[in-house]
Amino acid sequence: MPEQRNIVILGGSVSGLQSAHYILKHLLPSLNAKHEAQYHVFLINPSPDYYFRIAAPRTAVSTSRLPAEKIFFDIEEAFKKYPSNNFTFLQGAATGLDTTARTITYKRSEYLGDEQLSYHALIVATGSRTFEPAFSQPTDKLTTLNAIKSLNTKLSTAKDVVVVGGGPTGVEVAAEIGELLNGKPGWFSTPEKKANITLITAANHLLHTLSPSRGKEAEIKLKRLGVDVLYNTRVADTTATKDGRTVVTLGKGEKLEVDVYVAAHGVLPNSSFIPSPLLDANGYVKTNPQTLRVDEAGARVYAIGDVASYSRNTILDVYDSFPVAMVNLKRDLFSYNPANPNKKPSGKDRHFTPNKKEMMIVPVGSAGGVGALFGWRAPNWLVWLAKSRDFMVGIGPGPVISGDKVKKEVAWTKEEAVA
Template sequence: MVNHVVVIGGSYCGLGITHRLLKNRSRIPDLKVTLISKNSHLYWNIASIRAIIPGVVKFDELLQPIEPGLAQYGPGNAEFVVGSATGVDATAKTVKVATAEGDRDVPYDYLVIATGAGCSDESMPWKADGTYEEILDSIKKMGEKVKAAKHITIVGGGSTGCELSAELRYEFKDKTVVLLSGTPELISGDAAAKAIEKELVKLGVEIRKSVRAESTTVLPDGRTEVKLGNGETLITDLYLGTTGLTPNSSFLPKDFLQPNKFIDVDEHFRVRTAENVWALGDVVSRPNAAYLHTDPQSAGVAKNIEAAIAKRPQQIVKSMPFSAIVCATGRDRGAGRLGIVPVPSFMAWALKGRTLSIERAASYINGSHW
């Protein structure tokens, strides 16, 4: 009897689960894994903040096809379905998928939901939420806007906003880059906030804290009028929002979800209201939405699926043993911390800023990362 695992979501967590299970199929009897992904490619969205600068990032490195990496396991062991999950029937144990060829129902014995989250502003390309064509088109169009703009306003003083403002000022010394943070300190007052702010100031980013964008209006000349919470009005050539995440969970049964629409899981990352269903990554955002959590979570969930097949007890899924933040501030510097230990600029550059880890994408595709 086939043990059919269906994974929804072809980004970091989904690929981590898929490859981990398939690489260990010798100890999992009669295993088949089906990966369902809206995007035919892995989008290394960590590099999105650099990819919108024309000519800096190669698109064939940023977006790499998923299917060739699964072909190594054979058609009877792995299947790749390009399409959008539109529904889950937990009683019948099926996933409804809209594909280019039409709708189909994919049956499962074990289900993993790793659909991530999208940007609150859907026009922004920071998250892996869309098809290959949609994401590539979004990045190219954003690059054209960035190149043409003289004044750029970035809303959101979190990691994405800080890194984006740094990338833009690093590349374009002749552009005015304004970073608006709704909180009194960047990165919500994290211990690394002062060091990150210092790097941004060196680059010439204009930082305004405790200021929120209340509304925006596109003017007849194409510029954007931004009304701020303090009553001021700001006119900018290009408005880039980096705040807010919307979990990609609208296709799921309501009893899978918390009131905020993120999936409700237990300490084993099992969905509380369903049998043999797990969820992880940004669609759960536990303890928060961050790339650093994806690997330990996918490792833990893969072990729990294997345990469920073998009828062994579930194990608690652990995340990073300490909190960390590493912020790239351009292509030759950075700042951050590992636990309570500050990260020197050269180390932040080596860990992240140098390439934004885009060289790892190939290992996610072929499974050698695991």
Template sequence: MTPSPKPPQPTPTQSMADPKNLIVILGGSYGGISTAHYLLKHVTPHLPSHKVILASTSSEALCRPACPRALLSDDYFPQTKLFVDIAAQFAHYPPEIFEFVHGTATDLDAALHTVTISLADTTAAATVTLTYHALIIATGALAVSPLLGLNSDDAPALRAAWAAFRARLPSAKHIVIAGGGPSGVEVAGEIGEHLNGVRSWWWPGAKQAAYPRVAITLVADSPTVLPQLRPVLGRAAQGYLARVGVDVVCGTRVVASAPAADGGWDVKLSRGDTLHADEYIPCVGTAANTSFVREGDKARLLAADGRVRTDPGTLRTEVKGVYAVGDVSDFARPAIHNVLAAVPVLCANVRRDLVRLQGGNDGGDRLFVEEKREMQLVPVGWSKGVGAMMGFRVPSVVVWLIKGRDYWLWTTGGLWSGRQWAKA
């Protein structure tokens, strides 16, 4: 694994003194990268006085859904496709219309229309403050487990977390995973198949008795796992989990977890008992990355759960010139298909607002409508899976074909490079 080359850093004066009007995007992942490409292809050509700046804590984009398998070994995915250098994906746009800033947004002054970025490379300056005409917040959400995303750090931190986990695995005898949603089921299925292989019901005797090599417990507070799917699919997933040595405990939740004296974890369940685990992986809940929102702006910018309160149709926030998309926003359920469906709508409305700022008229708003039918594909191990698309149950082999083979890695090339957004 070779680290990606560092992207060229803009100097603060370059950006601050830029004669162009800035469209600033925060977050370099599904929401931010897609929005940047879309604006550069379909909006800024009509608004030549504008320039797009994409600022991101991570200099690399990650196929996040692949984490449940990728965390176990670098051999499961080509690493150069799993992590992709963001700046390189935008190298074909001239610097007059696009800049990538490797840094973290630390302060948003909604009154002055400025956002301050703390730069990753502090050799030139520690921060840069950008005055925006439009600001798109796409900073995503932090997973509780450091194994499941870029969290608030850069890609090397995620790789280091994976390496430390892999080093501990050979001595693990019991692994507890919390959360019966898709992440918990996928993590449990991948770890089960990686460590235990598939249980053979036709092989009596010692081999069967010694199975599973490592005890894995998945704790879910719902009656079956995958509560967003019909119960029969949850039960099917539980059958596939048993096949790879995962014991599912439903109807109870993890109420507390604490490091144990032996270096493992004590995981307390709501039903009253405490499980001792060598590894504990919480796959429950996320926290929106919005720490740059000022205390005084929280009431109008943030919802009660900490996500950016966003008009679900227009993707605007209550604050003029500020928009949000992706997991940081409450516009829809956190899922990539929602992000991708929202990007063209968001960009059309940004364009409309910028044209209006210049005294023109670009027609009415475009509106996003969330797909609310049953929609979730969940691989369980290397060859099985359950799911539904647009309300229709999908056979296991189709789940494998679409997602289980490589956890969507087949889709990210066009997304990161912008090819996916060639047509408006």
């Protein structure tokens, strides 16, 4: 029997799904033909479903605005086209990593013990989680659906709402709540304000990765939806009352009592299973910012997407870094020599360079929004066309889950190629 070399991918995120499809389509056939060993791809994820979290701000506010079933996708169904001797999906959560033994520990159920899987190559793509559980899926589908249902129910009758976070999620969520509770503005009219909605940010303008003028444009659109913005303000504490409301204590001591408090500020990396020496001070996997290898974890270990230290937690970084990771992974796999397993491949690695131009599209309700593409202001109609009308459900998740996003192999250059 030939040796089996496992390529293990952790996480059913955009990065994880694209990596699995890409390796199965473009690398595995050549690897199995080139080497005597048999290569096998394992994808490990806590849920059997891919959650299209880009659309979460609309669904989490109201499933009548965007049904939940439109943003969940069956992972196993998408990978049925690959032979079982090439691919295995394991529904489970990673619980440990041993870089010396080169094994991943995972747990498929709370009723089962830990299991181990050896890896020849490893891709950590476990992503990040939000403070509000309805905006991400760190565990299983049912948990996320329950969080969506809970937030939907609370918001449906709310009269006083606080949303914390001046980034894209905060702006999008506040706008969705405003349109749900106060109504949609007309061309020359603004609906009567029926609910008090406050968006709180610690920054001095919204959407800090865009120019202040884009942030001001977002504020104007939010005001038409009945959303007030409070700048340069931090939340010090929140306390639940006996009647189900929340007391929000601000940094200067002021208190607000509201029906619903929505935490839409930042994310946390899903990295609790990673040994602490491999994590930076904020809990992200220490990743070589050029090659995307996790150098301290040994040969053929990569981190892609939100969980990695190079990432700015944007989908743009995922798409821009993906070709780099796949070319370097191919170089590592194709040059592997069992007699010297840790030897680096000859030739030139591909390097990742982050795109620092203004690149973001932010819906502010269903009629449009703000943003920039390649540093140029995105007009309202373009924001509506690209994202605001359906949060990209019609064009975003399909190619990712099916593998069509990675139909073509990334060509390596003459300097990057290995024999």
